[in-house]
Amino acid sequence: MTAPSARSMAWRRRGAAFAAGWREFAKQRSGVIGLGLLVLIVLLAVLAPVITDQEGLDVTKATGGTMDPPSSEFLLGTDRSGRSVLLLTLWGARMSLTVGFVATLLSIAIGTVFGILAAHYGGWASGTLMRITDFFLVLPSLVLAIALSTVLEPGISTIILAIGLTSWASGARLVRAQTLTIEARPYIERSRALGGGHLHVISKHVLPAVLPLVFVNTTLAVGSAIVAEATLSFLGLGDPDPMRPSWGTMLRSAWLDSAVIAGAWWYLLPPGIAIGIVVLAFTMCGRALESVLNPRLREG
C-alpha cells in the first residue's frame, strides 16, 4: 500500500467534514425545505427557455386578452398586453435570481476584501478602509442606488452594480470582526515566526476561518438583494427591455396599469408571492447553515 499524499489526505478530510456538515443540515427541517424550494425555483428558472417559449413575452405576439382572469389556457391570467402572467413570473425568476446572486457576490467580495485587509493590516490602512466602510454604512443605500442607476446606463449590469456597491458595508464590518479574533490566535504568531508573510497568513489561516461566516452571510444577503432589485425595478430603474422582465418590473407595470383598481389580483400576487417565497427560502437555508457552522446556535 502506498502512503496517501498530503493533498489527497486533505481532500478526503474535507469530504468527510462536508458529509458531517450535511448530516447536521439535514436535521433541520426548515433548512431542508428552504433548500428544496430553492433547487426547484432555480431549476424552473434555468429551464424556462426549454419548457416555455420566449416568444410569449413579445407584446406584439401576445395571444391573450387584456387582463384576462386565470383560465385553463392562462393559468395565472394575462397582463394588459395579453401576455401570460405565469410565463412572465417564470422568466422574471431568471432576472431576479441573476441579479440577486451576482449583486450578492459583488457585495460579499468587496466586503470580505475590505474586512480582511482592514483587520489584517491595522493602523492607518484599517482607519482609511473603515472610514470608507462607515461612509457607505450611513448613506441611505436606496438613495445611493437610485442615484447610481440614474447616472449609469439602465440595464441589468447597472442594477447589479447599484445593489452590490451599496450593500457591502455591513459584511465588511462582520468579516473584520471575525478576522480580528482569528488574528489574535497564537497560531497566527507561530505562522509569522515560521516566516509566513501577509499573503500566507491571509490565505492559509484567515480566509479559511472567515469563509464559513462569509458563506452564511452570502445566503442571507441574496434575499435582501432580490428585494432591493424588486424595489429599484418597481421605482422604474430596472431593465427597460420587455423581453427581460423581473418580478420588480412586473409589479411596476401592474401598478402602472392600475391592476388593483381593475381587480386583477392575478397580475399582482404572483410576483409578490414569488419574491416572498424566494427570500424566505434563502433565509431558512441561511439560518440552518449558520447553526451548522456555528454550533453555539444549536441550543435553544
Add this chain to the structure above:
Amino acid sequence: MALLELHDLTVRYRSGSRDVTAVRGVDLTLEAGDTLGLAGESGCGKSTLAMSVLRLLPSSAEIGGRILLDGEDVAAMKWGRLRAVRWTSAAIVFQGAMHALNPVRRVRDQIAEPIVLHADTQPSAAELRERVDSLLAQVELPAAKSGAYPHELSGGQRQRVMIAMALACEPRLIIADEPTTALDVIVQAQVLSLMTNLVAQQDIGLIMISHDLAVLASTCERLAVMYEGRIVEEGNAAAVIAAPEHAHTRALAAAFPTVGDPAFRYAPSTSSPLGLPEPPAEAPSDVLLRTEDLRVTFARGRSVTHAVAGVDLEVRRGEIVALVGQSGSGKTTLARTILGLRQPTSGRVVYDGTPVPVSSRGLRAYRRQVQLVLQDPTSALNPRHSVYESVAEGLRIHGITDDERSRVAAALEAAELRPPEEYMPLLPHQLSGGQRQRVVIAGALALEPHLLVADEPVASLDASVRGEILALLLRLRAKLDLAALVITHDLGLAWNIADCVAVMYQGELVEVGPVDEVLLSPRHDYTRSLLAALPTTQPTTQPTEA
C-alpha cells in the same frame, strides 16, 4: 461530627450516547480546622469532586454516594436550604480571579453581595461598609481598594478579593480550586501564607485543589492524590511527598523539581525509554545569538513603558538559556523582538555574527534558523490543519518542496511522535496536550533551525507531560546541537534543563550566569526573593513574604 464527609461519591456526566465517569467512589472526611490538599492532573476529577459538595455541577452530572456537610445530606437538601448553605457553610475560591469577578462592579459591592443575600435583616449601608472593610483587612488589602474595579487590581489583589468574598459569610469550609495557578511565585507565596493564617485563626476547614504538590505541601497538613476519579493515596502531606507509594504520586512529586537538589539537575522526570542524555561536558564556545543594548518601549498616549530596557543577552551554540522573570517583566517582549516579530526601539540582535535584518525579505532567511515554540499548544495549532499540514507549513513558506513528506516524517520522528505516519492525518483536537506541543516542536524542527525560542513551553501542560517535553528538549540539544532560549516563570524548570539563567526584572537583566551559580548563590536581591518565594515540598511554617 465531621465538617464534611464523602461516602463512596461517584459523579457521572451524561452526554448523549457516551457517559463519562469523573469521580469513582471517593471517601473523604474533613474535620473543622483541617486542611486537605487535593492533588491531581487535569481531568482526574478533582474539580468535579469539589463542586459536587455544593451541588454546583451542571444538570448532566449524576451524583451517587453521600455528601454530608455538617452531618446534613447535601443531595437531600431542598432548593431554599441549599441556597442558604451555599456560602454560609461552605464557600469556594474559584480559579482565575479575573473571570470569576464581575468586571463592571466595584469589588466592595461584590464582597457585600453574599452578605446581603444571606442576611436575615438587611444590614445598613454603614454596617455593610464596615464589614467589607474588615474583610479586606483580613486579606491584607487596604480599605481604599474597596472602590476599585477588578481590572484596576493586580492578579494577587484580585485573588485576595476572591478570598475575602469566600470569608464574607463566615463559612466553616472553604474550597479553593487552584487559587494560585495564574499567579507569579512571589504573589503565590503571599496568597498561600494568607490562606494558611486565616485557616489557622478562624478554625475553618480548607480543601485546596492544585496540580502542584509543592503548593499543597506548604499549606495543607493532609494530602490526597487523585488519579482517574479515585483517591490513590492519602495521608500526612510531608509523609506522602517524602515517600510516595503510588506511581502517580511519584510522577507528580518528581515533576516539580527542588531547586538546588542535584538529583533534578539536567533530569526532568521522564518515563521515556530513550532516557536522558549526559550533561554537556564542556562549556559551548561560540556565540550564536547576541542582543546588544536592546530596548523596546511602548508609548500609549503620554505614558511610556520600557518593556525591554537595555538587554545584553548571549546564547551560545547548543546551549539552553532560561530567561526567568515575573509576568510583566518584559521577557515575552524580549523573545518577540529576538524573533523579529517586533521591532526594537533601539539596539540590535546579532545572529551568527551578522545583525538581524529589518526588512521582511531578510527576516525570512533568519526565521529558518530561529524558531518559536509557544506556551499553549492548543491555540498554537490551526484547528483546521492536520498534523502534516502544520508541520509542513514552514517548509511550504520557505519553498522547500523537495521531499516534503520525508522531511515532515523526520521532524515528527525527531519530536518523538512515532510512527509519524499515524500522526500525519490527525487534527489537533484528536491529540493530547503533550502530543500537540510535540507537533509544534516538530513544526519548528522541520526547518532545521539552530535556535528554539520557547515561551513557557510546559506551563499549560500536565505535570507528567511536562517532564517528557523538557527531556525532549535536552535530547534534541544532544542530538542536533540545538540551542534554546526558554522563557519561564518557573525556576524549577531552569534548574531542570538550563545551562545558563538570565533573571529579568522590569525590563532589565539583573543577573546572568550559569544555573548552579545563580540559583545556588544568588547575588541580586530580586533573584533571592524569587528563590525564597518558591513553595517547597518540605513543609515550612511560614513561606517568606517578599
